Amino acid sequence: MAPQQLHIALVGNPNSGKTSLFNALTGLNQKVGNFPGVTVDKKTGFTTLDDGTHAELIDLPGTYSLYPRRADEWVSYKVLMDADEVKPNVVLLVADASNLKRNLLFCSQMIDLKLPIVVALTMNDLAEKKDIQINVSGLETELGVPIVLVNPRKNKGLNELKKALSLVGKSTNKIQPRDFINNKQLAASSIDALQRLQPQLSDYAAIHYLINHESFPLNEALQHDIEQIEIDHKFNPTKTQAEEIMQRYQRIKIIMQQNVIEPDPLEKKLFTEKLDNILLHRTWGYVILLTVLFLLFQSIFWLARFPMDGIEWTFQQITTSLNNSLPQTWWSDLLINGFIAGLGGIVIFVPQIMILFGLITLLEDTGYMARISFLSDRIMRKVGLNGKSVMPMISGFACAVPAIMSARNIENKKERLLTILVTPLMSCSARLPVYTILIALVIDNKYYFGFLSLQGLVMMGLYFLGTFMALIVSYVAKWFIHIQEKSFFILELPVYRSPRWKNAGITMVEKARIFVTDAGKVIMLISLLLWFLSSFGPGDTMQKIKDKYAILEQQQPQQQQVLNKQLSSEKLQVSYAGILGKTIEPIIKPLGYDWKIGIALITSFAAREVFVGTMATLYSVEEDDSNTSLRDKMQASTHPDGSKVYTLAAALSLMVFYVLAMQCMSTLAVVKRETKSWKWPAIQFVYMTILAYSMSWLVYQLFS
Known part of the structure; x- marks a missing residue:
């Protein structure tokens, strides 16, 4: 009888099509968390098998064999060795038919x-x-396990796969009749001694307990007993592992000769190799890379402009309607200037977030993202990094938190630490709303040659600035971090494939949902808090200002509209938020910022994208004009002397500040967790703040 819910572990080599199969089986029914006790991503999804059984699919990190080296490989290993809280009923192993020999090693284990x-x-x-x-069928007979041909990109073979999973799930007590190799002879006496202590272990599982028992959750007495077995029977883990791998490949060679026909590798040069001659060329490869990145950032403006305009218009209409229909009370003010203004600051940037992630997913799908790592290795080594640092840094364009966690794939400790220190300089998606609104304020929406957007070029420049500064900081820091360890760069280049539009669509929807729900919660909370801080002040200061303007309105009834605007502005200045902003204004004034921007800088430490929500709330509280967009309100904003707040110099200075400043508490927390010390996040915070302030001051002086 099938269990009420089947737990299926999805395993396989990297680049074997595991993610494609996971997406095809689960669709949008996915969630991402962390494995218990570690910070490795745990991706789970749900599917229904052919007999109606509900199955939870756990996508384990890719691994080449059952001998782990990296943190994510250890996660997969512990789950498969039954040494983790995750307990699968069935293992779904993905194998690449075009690279079968290598995939069969893991399969045989x-x-x-x-x-x-x-x-x-x-x-x-x-x-x-x-x-x-x-x-x-011959391969199935040799291995003794069911094999199903699938093409997740075209949804082929999925029904047959679900049927096989259902059948195996119903007979989970059935043990495989024979070993792939004779594991017992590798260390017979040690295995026998351990099986007397742990009878449930297979011969091969016993070998792994002898090698890695320290990493398993065993009691102290059992740990001691296993250590003693190793000593008594002179168990040699290195020799055992080497003999095992050699025997496996010997049997795999025989199986391949009997069941697989392969052409002479020199007979046919694949399309992938021909394309790599161009895309990995010493000169043209870099030209093509810059072109791809240029098109990426241009597209963010090209494609997002119309949906963003539509969203902005919709929120203006909602605000106008509510202003006209609701009574003038504190709760209507909270709803319109707190909740609606904050929500508008979130939703308007969803199109750009979706487009950015969709395009990055397409680059990964085609296989080009790995080529970016390969091309970048030469440059990276000169600044103390290596090609593997590129993937975390590119991931940093999305979010620094998972990007820093992915640096675990870098084996060299010094290169891993340098990657962690500089990755927050890459412009994450949280900065995108800030760049967008500031660029729209001061950069003309003009096109060169009919297609080159000036705004897109500025956006690209900001991303390049972050990347350039990351390389400079790494070059300087490498002289101060004294860790001597040899560095290697080994990278498997996947074949080029046509992109999966469905996969890109799933990613876009998922990232938009995460932005709206996760970042949105923080933005809404801070927007509502700001509304309170902007609407109330200490003592009776607010009441005195109201009384003052009530008298002025009686004296000058024809000036009511002007007086209302002055009243809102003066109330904001004496509110709690105004007092906070005025306090830090002397520090930020050399950068060209006013006290409202100062408040936004403080709130941005919770999440950078809060900048827009902060400005939306402050200007909504100050100006009771629902027909004016936030961009127009910021455009009209002036200093007390009448000069514009958002000049070209001030806006560029602010953009540079957001490129370089460490304004993310989550990033600092994950750096502490990854480095196991507060030393490195403290260094990171200090150097990024000094760098941001000095560079912003320099930009303001140059453009003033």
């Missing part, structure tokens, strides 16, 4: 763990292009 396995054979179309022919 899984078989010897005696886990209930279904093999999903992917990349069959690519294998066909390579003229590789696989006898699937």
Whole structure:
């Protein structure tokens, strides 16, 4: 009888099509968290099998074998060794048909763990292009596990796969009849001694307990007993592992000879190799890379302009309607100037967030993102990093938190630490709303040659500034971090494939949902808090100002509109928010900022995108004009002497500040967790603040 809910662990080599299969089986029914006790992403999704069984799919980090090196590989290993809170009923192993020999190593290890396995054979179309022919039934007989041909990109084979998972799920007590290799002979006496202590272990699982038992949640007595077995029977983990891998490849070679026909590798040069001759060229490769990045940032403006204008117009209409229909009370003021203004500051940037993530997903899908790492390795090494640093840094364009966590893939400690220190300088999606509104304020919406957007070029320049400063900081910091460790750069380049539009769509919807729900919560909370701080002040100061303007309105009834605006402005200045802003104004005045921008800088430490919500709330409280957009209100904003607040110099200075400043508490927290010390986040905060202030001051002076 099938369990009420089947728990399926999805495993496989990196670049084997695992993510494609996960998305095809689960669609939008996904969620991302962390594995218990560690900061490695835990991606889970839900699907329904052919017999109606509800199944939870756990996407484990990719790994090449059952001998882990990185933190994410350890997570997969512990789940498969039953040493983790995650307990799968069935293992769905994804194997690349076009690279079967390498994939069969991991598959054979899984078989010897005696886990209930279904093999999903992917990349069959690519294998066909390579003229590789696989006898699937013969392979199934040799391995003793069900094999299903699938093409997740075209939803082929998914029903057959669900049927196989259902059948294996119903017979989870069935143990595989034979080992792939004779594991017992690798360390017979040690295995026998351990199995007397732990009878449930297979021969192969026993070998792994002998090698890695310190990493398993075993009691102290059992740990001691296993140590003693190693000593008594002279167990040699290195020799055992080497012999095991050698024997596995010997058997895999025989299986491949009997069931797989492969052409001479020199006979056919694949399209991928021909394309790499161009895209990885020593000169043209970099020209193409810059062109791709240029188009990426241009597209953010090209494609998002119309939906953003539509959203802005919609919120203006909502605000106008509510202003006309609701009574003038504190709760209507809270609703319109607190809640609606804050919500508008969130939703308007959803199109750009979706477009950015969609385009990055397409680059990953095509295989080009890995080429960016390869091209960048030469530059990265000169500043103390390596090509593997590029992926966390590019991920930093989305969010610094998961980007810093992904730096675990860098084996060299010094390069990993340098990557963590500079990744927050990459312009994350939280900065995008700030750039967008400031660029719209001071940069003309003009096009060169009919298609080159000036605003897009400025946006691209901001992203390049963050990247350039990250390289400079890394170059300087490498002389102060004294960790001596040899560095290697080994990268598997996936084949080029057509992008999966469905996958891009899923990612866009998911990232928009995360932005609206996660970042939106913070923005809304701060918007409502700001409304309170902007609407109330100490003592009876507010009442005195109201009384003063009540008298003026009686004396000058024809000036009521002007007096109302002056009343709102004066009330804002003596409110709690106004007092806070005025207090820090002397510090930020050399950068060209006023006290309202000062408040936004403070609130941005919770989340950078709060800048827009802060400005929306402050200007809504100050100006009771629902027909005017936030951009227009900021455009009309002036200093007490009548000069404009958002001049070209001030806006560029503010953009540079947001490029370089550490304004994210979550990032500091994750750096502390990854480095296991407050030393590095403190250094990060100090150097980024000094850098942001000095560079912003320099920009303001140059453009004033």
